[in-house]
Amino acid sequence: MVYMGSDPCAKCEEMLQPFLDRELSEDEYAIAEAHLDECGYCRKRYKFEETLRRYVRQAVVEEMPPELKQKLAALRTPL
Numbered sequence: 222m223v224y225m226g227s228d229p230c231a232k233c234e235e236m237l238q239p240f241l242d243r244e245l246s247e248d249e250y251a252i253a254e255a256h257l258d259e260c261g262y263c264r265k266r267y268k269f270e271e272t273l274r275r276y277v278r279q280a281v282v283e284e285m286p287p288e289l290k291q292k293l294a295a296l297r298t299p300l
């Protein structure tokens with residue numbers, strides 16, 4: 222088992238976004254996947270985030286009312 226520090230779930234959460242963005246190194250993927258294998262909590266979190274992303278992607282492709290598009294555009298604007 223790869224060492225993930227005192228709080229593997231926190232580390233796992235840190236890797237969630239880069240994991241879904243496919244920005245992790247092979248080693249990091251292995252670490253994340255090993256943890257997901259044994260941690261139902263993080264597995265659920267990853268699944269949820271993945272589903273959310275798929276939904277958002279789909280919503281962007283499909284026709285949206287202009288006011289919703291505007292709302293999403295506003296969300297994307299960096300603070």
Ligand SMILES: [Zn+2]
Nearest residue numbers: 230233260263
């Ligand atoms: Zn966990």
